[in-house]
Amino acid sequence: VEDxxxxxxxxxxxxxxxIFHPDWFQQHEILPEIEVTSAQxxxxxxxxHQVTIIRFxxxxxxxxxxxWTLSSERxxxxxxxxxxxxxxxxxxxxxxxxxxxxxxxxxxLVQKTPPEVMRHWLSDSKFGDAIGEKxxxxxxxxxxxxxxxxxxxxxxxxxxxGAMFLSQSYEKKLKTTRDIEATRWGDVLVRxxxxxxxxxxxxx
Amino acid sequence: xIPVKVNSPEEIVRQRPKNLPMPRxxxxxxxxxxxxxxxxxxxxxxxxxxxxxxxxSIFRSWAENLNTVYRSSPVQAVEEHxxxxxxxxxxxxxxxxxxxxxxxxxxxxxxxxAFDEDPGEKKFVQVGAPIRITIxxxxxxxxxxxxxxxxIATEASDAVTDMLLNRMKQVLDQG
Numbered sequence: 001v002e003d004x005x006x007x008x009x010x011x012x013x014x015x016x017x018x019i020f021h022p023d024w025f026q027q028h029e030i031l032p033e034i035e036v037t038s039a040q041x042x043x044x045x046x047x048x049h050q051v052t053i054i055r056f057x058x059x060x061x062x063x064x065x066x067x068w069t070l071s072s073e074r075x076x077x078x079x080x081x082x083x084x085x086x087x088x089x090x091x092x093x094x095x096x097x098x099x100x101x102x103x104x105x106x107x108x109l110v111q112k113t114p115p116e117v118m119r120h121w122l123s124d125s126k127f128g129d130a131i132g133e134k135x136x137x138x139x140x141x142x143x144x145x146x147x148x149x150x151x152x153x154x155x156x157x158x159x160x161x162g163a164m165f166l167s168q169s170y171e172k173k174l175k176t177t178r179d180i181e182a183t184r185w186g187d188v189l190v191r192x193x194x195x196x197x198x199x200x201x202x203x204x
Numbered sequence: 205x206i207p208v209k210v211n212s213p214e215e216i217v218r219q220r221p222k223n224l225p226m227p228r229x230x231x232x233x234x235x236x237x238x239x240x241x242x243x244x245x246x247x248x249x250x251x252x253x254x255x256x257x258x259x260x261s262i263f264r265s266w267a268e269n270l271n272t273v274y275r276s277s278p279v280q281a282v283e284e285h286x287x288x289x290x291x292x293x294x295x296x297x298x299x300x301x302x303x304x305x306x307x308x309x310x311x312x313x314x315x316x317x318a319f320d321e322d323p324g325e326k327k328f329v330q331v332g333a334p335i336r337i338t339i340x341x342x343x344x345x346x347x348x349x350x351x352x353x354x355x356i357a358t359e360a361s362d363a364v365t366d367m368l369l370n371r372m373k374q375v376l377d378q379g
Binding site: 029030032034075076083084 | 282285287305321322324325327328336338345347349350352353354
């Protein structure tokens, strides 16, 4: 595993997974043709009334009855996940939606070592001593930021040696799909990059 | 060493307490992505199976076990990418203002041949549209955002138009 980043837009509400078919995306011209044809020719697409999983060329869509997720591991798409979500639900305006969450996860090699990063934020960890030897203690924080409830996890990566794991979630309640349009996607992306820089001591 | 027991989907469903509230997105940050992104051990990963309903739990666990279905997208190695806005459209190509992935701003010229990999994107070219140029080792992909993905809502758009018209009138009056 190398440096790894993923961004996702997660909606909770009531969804009909079967609607989301590559042909539906083609019909509404929501994604580039090359993305749709990739999904149409893939053998690992699953579409049913209970769950839909579509792997486009650069994006991944997973829909359950109560949860809808559009994600990408390609940073050149991060900025557009929100606007694409917006355009999808403009076609489905009566979908009952409850919450929107914009999530970022990364396993990242940084200039400082993970123990150095964690010591900076957590100078005295009696908790680590209490749980056992060679302990690695992480941080979970919840806060409010610009109308979002944020959850941030910062700890040693368990998958990439010498790397940090950072997860950020920006969540807000929705009344209707129109509230999705009011989301300032760009601001959240800038905020997530700034926070990663501050927490991990890295520059992008 | 305590053996780690990984529950089967049926056991997960059976053990799930009644009226368990649905996890909030923040509680399960990017829960449905590829396995690598989670920073959890195998034993903890089973809790992701506690989805909103029994049926869905079974489907989730089933999907997780099918590598062919659940594997992550292949991440192509992106050498560089540019975010741009279309400033001018001519017969030869497009004039763009761009920002590189490294944050460098520039004016750029994009010939129509750049759309050869996905010619369908030409349809969405218009002045003001955001454009994305992704450079791989073997090819360049260009995509243009759809109007519904970047045009502001009609009411807001009307307000901006009114403001610009007023501004123009003021300038003309001053002249």
